[in-house]
Amino acid sequence: MLNKKVEEAINKQIVAELYSAYLYFAMAAYFEAENLNGMGQWMKAQAFEEMYHAMKFYDYVNERGGRVVFLGIDKPPEKWDSPLATFTAAYDHEVKVTGMINDLVDIARSENDKATESFLNWYVDEQVEEESNADEIVNKLKLMAGAPGGLFMLDEKLGQRTYVWPGVGTEGE
Numbered sequence: 001m002l003n004k005k006v007e008e009a010i011n012k013q014i015v016a017e018l019y020s021a022y023l024y025f026a027m028a029a030y031f032e033a034e035n036l037n038g039m040g041q042w043m044k045a046q047a048f049e050e051m052y053h054a055m056k057f058y059d060y061v062n063e064r065g066g067r068v069v070f071l072g073i074d075k076p077p078e079k080w081d082s083p084l085a086t087f088t089a090a091y092d093h094e095v096k097v098t099g100m101i102n103d104l105v106d107i108a109r110s111e112n113d114k115a116t117e118s119f120l121n122w123y124v125d126e127q128v129e130e131e132s133n134a135d136e137i138v139n140k141l142k143l144m145a146g147a148p149g150g151l152f153m154l155d156e157k158l159g160q161r162t163y164v165w166p167g168v169g170t171e172g173e
């Protein structure tokens with residue numbers, strides 16, 4: 001049985017992950033409106049990954065006999081000043097999410113919920129990658145400042161990103 005305090009904290013994190021998806025879909029829409037379809041594709045793939053993060057929590061709560069409750073999702077911004085500003089906002093968002101995951105680990109520890117603590121390790125590792133992916137693009141954009149050719153090449157490269165849904169709903173079967 002899932003500890004109530006932990007259950008409540010995970011339900012809040014499900015919303016945070018879904019907000020992340022919402023934010024990245026909004027960034028995708030902004031890029032596509034700016035004819036940067038490769039960056040739009042990258043953001044859409046990222047948004048689907050965030051939905052996976054949310055549903056992995058969903059499955060975990062159910063597996064532990066808890067109750068998933070969907071709370072409200074805030075409206076994300078509609079536009080950003082530039083690709084650099086957008087990816088910087090994505091990086092800052094990931095740093096914030098890392099803090100949320102760390103807070104969740106603290107709650108699991110304080111409730112002596114070792115199973116949740118172990119489950120959260122996947123997210124702790126994932127956040128290292130999430131921050132690093134966004135940071136790498138921020139640095140590339142900074143390096144190519146003022147060179148439109150570089151921007152279009154990067155757009156094309158980022159457009160190669162795809163995301164394969166890793167089979168949520170099959171865990172524990």
Ligand code: FEO
Nearest residue numbers: 017050053097130
């Ligand atoms: Fe779900 Fe980008 O962290």
